[in-house]
Amino acid sequence: MNENLKNLLLEKSHEIGFSMMRICAPSDIPRAASKLNSFLKKNHHGSMNWMAERIEWRGNPASLWPDAKSIIMLADNYSPNHDPLHILAHRNRGAISVYAQNKDYHEVVKKKLKKLG
DSSP states (O other): OOHHHHHHHHHHHHHHTOSEEEEEOGGGOTTHHHHHHHHHHTTTTTTOGGGGTTHHHHHOHHHHOTTOOOEEEEEOOOOOSSOTTGGGGOTTSOOOOGGGSSSOHHHHHHHHHHHHO
């Protein structure tokens, strides 16, 4: 990928609020398929059956987009500003899972992706 474009994407992704961005070639992740298969065989995906669908695409991005030159990976930190484990010291109070304390991260990330796009 062109260095200028890479730097622009990195700058914009941080401006939008993504905490990290990395870029690699599809061939740079040769163990993705075997790691995904192992994850699924151990049933770590639980009730998320969609993860097992189109496993070839998920384990090998080039099978979905053969002409792809780069994979852009973005991270978004949705942890709270406080220590989420603090509540555990208060046995008489209920604890709400961290992911459920904020807006649905699917919607938050989708908006950020549209801005970056």
